[in-house]
Amino acid sequence: MQEFKSLKDIPEQDYFTGGSSACAGCGPSLGLKLALKVLGPETIIINSAGCMTLLPLYPNTPLKASWIHNAIENAASTAAGARHGLDMMGNGDMNVVVYAGDGATYDIGFASLSAAAAKNERIIYICYNNQSYGNTGFQWSTATPYGSETKTTPRGKENPTGTTIVNKDMLKIMGAHRVYAATASLAYPVDFLNKLSRAKERDGFSYIELLGACTAGWNYDPRLTIKISKLAVRCGMWPLYEIEHGMLTLNKDFSELKPIDEFLKMQGRYRALPPDGVERLQALINEHWAELKEYNKQRYV
């Protein structure tokens, strides 16, 4: 297994070029660039409709690996089919990777994802989570955290909180499928690439969820993509952990979390979140963090 210890170990080959139509400072596009450094050109990327679908726009593509675009419901089943096809043709070494958004993972494509995970197909499923349906203009998805404003959950007199529904705990769901499930952050590329390299060597299904900061939807200055990703980890909004065989490992452990306020202030989607909303969000985060600390290195699901 290829292991990275510091930023200097990260490979210098790029299988992703510039010139795509992604926004300036796009988090998910950076995630794909980093992922391809480990996966290499012998990779088939399967994408279900989302922001990243707009990367290869005829007649140009920023990718130096193969790409299949399909409907939002069935990225995981397409990947399973591609895997079986490749194995039959004797191309077992090729990587089959799904790169799908959170709408396709949490909501619409969940049935096929669950089936592929239950069958333990040898694919890597990367969910770039921008916590909304970003491509269609930032609508609410089940990945949207409490208190975030979206186009379909706007703030108003009746509802000053915005999103009042608490997001799904997807890692727990995937962990319960007895597969490898991990979270990753763009601000910790060494951790992300190590998880990918581990997933690549595994003989089974791997699920990696990457927090893909979205400059247009989260409403912040594009230069802050990495700062915000780092803060999300530091304040417990996006803890880095992995679940294998039901066992939880906390990858970045902090004795104390930073308060959420600084993270919220940087983003337009949380602007005007009333103090009781902030309190409730902080309580949800503390609860999750305490649960992770309690079950660290123990059976979680």
Added chain:
Amino acid sequence: MREEEIPYKGIEGIPIIREPGSAAKVNRGSWRLVRPVHHSEKCTKCKICYIYCPDAAINWTPDGPDINLTSCKGCMICAEECPTGAMTEEKEGA
């Protein structure tokens, strides 16, 4: 398996992109409001700007980062993350 080994009998006129990474030629420089400027005397060659560039517009050379202004969209993550201030911004067209 390589392309020539598979007899492809696809639909005529189907759009196929045959050149990998062909988007590198596309000029996205017009999206920029500010552009990054590298100062090699302050650079410690830590690779942070190169790794965090979402558009792969910074190529890594033995002498440090080499900015490709055709691909750079001016997000300025490089300037924000540079620990020594070796990457600064300059207004476009000034």
